[in-house]
Amino acid sequence: MSQSPVILKRTPLFSSHQELGARLVEFGGWEMPVQYTSIVEEHLAVRSAAGIFDICHMGEVGVDGLGAADFLNSVLTNDIRKLKPGLGQYTLMCNERGGVVDDLYAYQVRDNSFQLIINASRIEEDVRWLLQKLAASARSSEVDCQNRSETTGAIAVQGPRVAKFIDRCVQGATPTSLKKNEATGATFLGKAVLVARTGYTGEDGFEIVGDSNLMEPLWNKLLEVGSPFGLKPAGLGARDTLRTEVCYPLYGHELDENTTPIEAGLGYFVALDKGDFIGRSVLAEQKAKGTARKLVAFKMTGKTPPPRPHYAIWSAGPGAVKVGEVTSGTQSPSLGIGIGLGYVPTALAKPGTVIEIEIRDKRFPAVIVQKPIYRRPEPSLAGSRH
Numbered sequence: 001m002s003q004s005p006v007i008l009k010r011t012p013l014f015s016s017h018q019e020l021g022a023r024l025v026e027f028g029g030w031e032m033p034v035q036y037t038s039i040v041e042e043h044l045a046v047r048s049a050a051g052i053f054d055i056c057h058m059g060e061v062g063v064d065g066l067g068a069a070d071f072l073n074s075v076l077t078n079d080i081r082k083l084k085p086g087l088g089q090y091t092l093m094c095n096e097r098g099g100v101v102d103d104l105y106a107y108q109v110r111d112n113s114f115q116l117i118i119n120a121s122r123i124e125e126d127v128r129w130l131l132q133k134l135a136a137s138a139r140s141s142e143v144d145c146q147n148r149s150e151t152t153g154a155i156a157v158q159g160p161r162v163a164k165f166i167d168r169c170v171q172g173a174t175p176t177s178l179k180k181n182e183a184t185g186a187t188f189l190g191k192a193v194l195v196a197r198t199g200y201t202g203e204d205g206f207e208i209v210g211d212s213n214l215m216e217p218l219w220n221k222l223l224e225v226g227s228p229f230g231l232k233p234a235g236l237g238a239r240d241t242l243r244t245e246v247c248y249p250l251y252g253h254e255l256d257e258n259t260t261p262i263e264a265g266l267g268y269f270v271a272l273d274k275g276d277f278i279g280r281s282v283l284a285e286q287k288a289k290g291t292a293r294k295l296v297a298f299k300m301t302g303k304t305p306p307p308r309p310h311y312a313i314w315s316a317g318p319g320a321v322k323v324g325e326v327t328s329g330t331q332s333p334s335l336g337i338g339i340g341l342g343y344v345p346t347a348l349a350k351p352g353t354v355i356e357i358e359i360r361d362k363r364f365p366a367v368i369v370q371k372p373i374y375r376r377p378e379p380s381l382a383g384s385r386h
Helices: 014-019 039-048 068-075 120-135 212-229 236-245 280-289
Strands: 023-027 030-035 050-054 059-064 087-094 100-110 113-118 144-147 152-158 183-188 191-196 205-211 231-233 293-300 312-315 322-331 338-345 354-359 362-369
Touching: 014 030, 014 212, 030 039, 030 236, 039 050, 039 231, 039 236, 050 212, 059 068, 059 120, 068 113, 068 120, 087 120, 100 120, 100 183, 100 191, 113 120, 113 205, 120 144, 152 212, 183 212, 191 212, 205 212, 212 231, 236 322, 236 338, 293 354, 322 354, 338 354, 338 362
Parallel strands: 050 231
Antiparallel strands: 023 030, 050 152, 059 113, 059 144, 087 100, 100 113, 152 205, 183 191, 191 205, 293 338, 293 362, 312 322, 312 354, 322 338, 354 362
């Protein structure tokens, strides 16, 4: 008996991607653009000028009420009390073992009102987890947790030239007045949107969140205003190479329910001093005693095929053994060499350590490097603001 085909979800920008000639692929249950022209061209546009990304597939959850901050502090690793209206923070949601349920961004929109931006592949799991924990919370009657993913969309514009045109794309606010991780309310076509100076590329940029019905006209407006500044549509392929160069984790690759933020090198986003939260005891022990493995960044040495996820990592030299696995790997468009991320025993995690990556049954040399792998060159005096 033949299986019925899987029906993929589509964002409000699907027809725009078709018109632009995008190559569409499955990603987390969505039909998404992997590239429009080429991954390298789109990647370099973001590094040198500007790129626009459809991130409508990501989830949006509103958490409101007098008990909202206390509840979020009990389920997230970062300290939500550091926020005030107009501020956002990267944070993680862990299980009782310290494993990552998801990594996300939390924004405080108003007093007692928060917006969570979560990964597309984790929407159902995250919402189920949050509602389950809320039901068991002493302050459940003071918190309203709403999954707004079906009616909300988002667009990211990233790159050093975005600040030259973004203010002309929304009304009621000046996005360029924001500092990194700040957010503000604005309007587009008379409807409220949230504009945040955040992103997933290592470049200056903005993310605009609003009603799904606004996404197509907003996409068109951004392209119209931004094109003279080099703005190009960019797909999942460039998003992946950009975030790998700056060592930002991707859920399902660097992070999962059996991997902790401490192993992943994300201890900065774990506020052990804020009081109890889910997974705290495990994370506190790992922070004090260390972990058996660590996430490292590496560069291939010399001319080699690019590393890919799941390729084996070996120690180098006589008696070499398999010590880990690549979680993310690619040919870096910015550096012109193979780069990647992967977990290795802590004893091998020091920058400068030589390792080998198994690529198509052959082992090629690589070296562990400090994160991030790519660092933006220092701008000249005439350079753009960062």
